[in-house]
Each structure stands twice: as C-alpha cells, then as structure tokens.
Amino acid sequence: MDTTRFRSRRTANFTESVIREMTRLALQHKAINLAQGFPDFAAPDEIKTAAQQAIAADLNQYAITWGAPPLRQAIARKYRDWYKLDYDPEAEITVCCGATEGMIASLLAVADPGDEVIVFEPFYENYRPDALLAGAESRVVRLRAPDWTFDPVELRRAFSPRTKAIILNSPNNPTGKVFSAGELGQIAELCREFNVLAVTDEIYEHILYDGAAHIPIATLEGMRERTVLVNSMSKTFSVTGWRVGWVLAPPDITSSIRKVHDFLTVGAAAPLQYAGATALKAGREYYEHLSRDYAVRRDILLGALERAGFRCFRPRGAYYIMCDISDFGLGDDIAFTRHMIERVGVAPVPGSSFFADPADGAHIVRFCFPKRIETLQAAAERLAKL
Numbered sequence: 001m002d003t004t005r006f007r008s009r010r011t012a013n014f015t016e017s018v019i020r021e022m023t024r025l026a027l028q029h030k031a032i033n034l035a036q037g038f039p040d041f042a043a044p045d046e047i048k049t050a051a052q053q054a055i056a057a058d059l060n061q062y063a064i065t066w067g068a069p070p071l072r073q074a075i076a077r078k079y080r081d082w083y084k085l086d087y088d089p090e091a092e093i094t095v096c097c098g099a100t101e102g103m104i105a106s107l108l109a110v111a112d113p114g115d116e117v118i119v120f121e122p123f124y125e126n127y128r129p130d131a132l133l134a135g136a137e138s139r140v141v142r143l144r145a146p147d148w149t150f151d152p153v154e155l156r157r158a159f160s161p162r163t164k165a166i167i168l169n170s171p172n173n174p175t176g177k178v179f180s181a182g183e184l185g186q187i188a189e190l191c192r193e194f195n196v197l198a199v200t201d202e203i204y205e206h207i208l209y210d211g212a213a214h215i216p217i218a219t220l221e222g223m224r225e226r227t228v229l230v231n232s233m234s235k236t237f238s239v240t241g242w243r244v245g246w247v248l249a250p251p252d253i254t255s256s257i258r259k260v261h262d263f264l265t266v267g268a269a270a271p272l273q274y275a276g277a278t279a280l281k282a283g284r285e286y287y288e289h290l291s292r293d294y295a296v297r298r299d300i301l302l303g304a305l306e307r308a309g310f311r312c313f314r315p316r317g318a319y320y321i322m323c324d325i326s327d328f329g330l331g332d333d334i335a336f337t338r339h340m341i342e343r344v345g346v347a348p349v350p351g352s353s354f355f356a357d358p359a360d361g362a363h364i365v366r367f368c369f370p371k372r373i374e375t376l377q378a379a380a381e382r383l384a385k386l
C-alpha cells in the first residue's frame with residue numbers, strides 16, 4: 001500500500017534522531033556508548049527512596065496538569081534562593097515531561113506559521129524540528145570554534161520583525177560553551193529591541209567547570225518578562241528516564257503553555273514529581289559535588305581523546321566534548337563514527353547532526369562523559385587502539 005497519503009507534511013522535513021540511532025548501532029556492536037548523553041551510574045538514593053515512598057503512599061493518580069503543588073513550590077524556592085528570581089507557582093510554573101516537552105510546548109504556545117525562531121549552531125538536535133512542528137522557520141547563527149563565540153553582526157542580521165523567539169542553550173550541548181555575561185547582554189539587547197522572546201534550555205545549569213558561572217538570561221534587565229525558561233531533573237539528578245521538567249514564564253505565556261501541555265501529555269508522572277520536590281531541597285554541596293565529579297570524568301575522557309590524536313574543544317559546561325577529526329583521514333563524520341563503533345568499540349555522534357548543512361559538521365564528532373570512571377577507563381583503553 002502507498003502510505004504517502006498518511007505521512008503529514010509537517011513530519012517530512014526532519015529525520016529520526018541520529019543520536020538515538022547511534023545508540024542502537026552501539027548496542028548492536030557492543031560499543032561503549034559515548035553518543036547519547038545519559039548517566040550509566042546510579043541516581044541519588046534519597047530521591048529514589050522519595051519516589052518509592054510516593055508510590056507507596058498512593059500518589060499514583062493524575063497530578064494537577066501543570067504540576068503537583070509541592071514540586072512547583074520547590075521550583076519557586078530554588079530559583080529564589082539561587083538567582084533571586086521570583087516565580088509564582090500558581091501562575092508562572094508548568095511541570096512537564098522533561099525539558100523536551102517543555103521546549104516544544106513553549107514553541108507551540110508562542111509561535112505561529114510564518115514566524116522565525118533563531119537557533120545557535122551547532123545546535124541540540126531537537127530545536128529545529130520543534131520550531132518546524134510549531135509551523136515556524138528556524139534561522140541559524142553560527143557559534144565559531146575554538147571558543148564558540150558568535151559574531152554580533154551576524155546575530156543582529158538574524159533578527160527581523162518576523163522573529164518570535166531565540167533559543168538559548170547554556171551551558172551548551174554540543175559545544176560545552178557557557179555564554180558569558182557580555183554575550184547574554186548582547187542577546188538580551190536584541191530581544192528587547194526586536195520584541196523577541198528568549199526561550200532558554202538551562203538543563204546543564206549545574207554542570208560547570210573551571211570557574212564558569214551560569215547566568216539565566218531572565219536575570220538581566222527587562223528580560224524576565226520576555227523569557228521562557230526550560231529546565232528539568234534529567235541531568236542535575238541523573239534521572240533522564242523520569243521525564244520531569246518545568247517551564248517558567250510570565251502568567252499570560254504560561255497559560256498558553258499550560259493549554260498545550262495539557263493536551264499533549266496531561267502531566268508528568270505524579271509520584272516522580274513528588275520525588276522531584278525532595279530532590280530540589282538539595283543543598284549547595286550537592287550541586288558542587290555534581291560539578292566536581294563531572295570535572296574528573298571530563299579530564300579522563302579529554303586526556304584519552306587527546307592521547308588518541310583527537311583535537312578536542314575543552315568544555316566549560318555540560319558533559320560533551322567536541323573533537324576535530326580532520327587529522328585522522330578516515331573520511332567524514334559518518335564514516336568515522338561507523339569506524340569508531342565497529343572497529344574501536346566506542347560510539348560518538350557524527351558532527352553533521354548538529355548543523356543545518358551537514359557538510360559544516362563533517363569534520364567533527366561529539367563524545368559524552370556522563371559515565372562511571374570504569375566505563376571511561378574502558379573507553380580510554382579502546383581509544384588507545386585508534
């Protein structure tokens with residue numbers, strides 16, 4: 001049967017996630033999966049116990065669609081304590097199924113067909129399909145190695161009366177860049193001038209190295225009212241499978257986001273939301289520990305990659321390392337990744353999946369390091385064969 005009629009136009013212009021495809025290929029070849037960014041170590045006992053207790057206490061039915069009150073209150077407290085940002089749990093916080101749902105629900109809530117959404121490139125692969133599904137077009141602005149800075153003139157040129165939002169992911173996947181106060185100031189100025197929203201993905205906010213600091217753009221003058229802040233438990237608490245995230249936005253925008261969220265998913269898993277409220281009570285030492293542990297993992301993988309001949313870009317945040325593979329002479333990023341998976345037994349992600357024009361990422365691969373020290377050491381041994 002010809003099924004063309006049953007494939008919507010809206011799904012025609014993007015492909016399945018390359019990263020998840022590499023995970024499958026890695027499994028098939030028993031390669032160490034440094035492709036998809038999820039921890040292979042245990043989540044904190046305290047929050048696992050909190051989840052078990054919530055289930056035992058029969059918190060097993062739908063929570064309020066925009067989030068169980070204790071979690072929304074815990075989120076509000078966290079942003080007040082850390083950033084002096086006041087969000088009203090009743091009107092400005094929506095709990096959703098991970099940052100993934102938070103981002104797409106936000107774009108569906110704010111963008112119309114014909115609108116443009118600015119995305120920095122290389123990008124996390126969801127943003128452009130998200131914009132597309134919302135009917136908007138994405139415009140890319142290049143971050144340039146080695147510091148992954150943008151050209152302010154190019155950024156200004158990307159803004160127009162059609163621009164509805166700019167997506168900002170800092171600390172950044174895949175580059176490891178942490179946007180500086182100066183860069184955020186330039187972005188904020190353009191948002192104000194062109195009346196544009198900043199939709200931020202701050203999922204790596206607590207994974208920072210070498211003294212880097214995370215600054216939510218919502219803390220900049222005039223930006224709280226034009227920021228939609230997306231975050232999640234996934235990375236901070238090593239629970240990527242829980243699917244609990246949140247969106248902070250002014251009341252009018254929140255009410256649109258809540259409508260989309262309600263019809264997309266009704267809500268995130270109720271007992272895990274209660275466990276989320278426990279998780280967010282963590283003291284500063286939890287977060288410091290998280291960064292310290294990740295710094296050790298980063299240094300192990302960086303060392304192993306450099307010894308194997310990769311030219312690496314040292315990340316200041318998040319848990320990925322971008323590498324230039326031009327020196328190997330093993331073909332483009334896709335051929336190189338296949339070689340790595342099938343012959344070396346370590347799976348990276350081909351760089352082309354982070355660029356609008358695949359040719360721009362053909363000399364790059366990305367490795368991730370949210371892994372046990374033993375896993376990284378095993379990867380290091382295999383990399384030594386390269």
Ligand SMILES: Cc1ncc(COP(=O)(O)O)c(C=O)c1O
Pocket residue numbers: 037097098099100101124169173201203231232233234240243244245
């Ligand atoms: C930048 C970025 N945003 C969002 C996600 C997914 O977040 P969640 O698990 O909360 O849906 C990831 C996962 O790798 C990511 O790297």
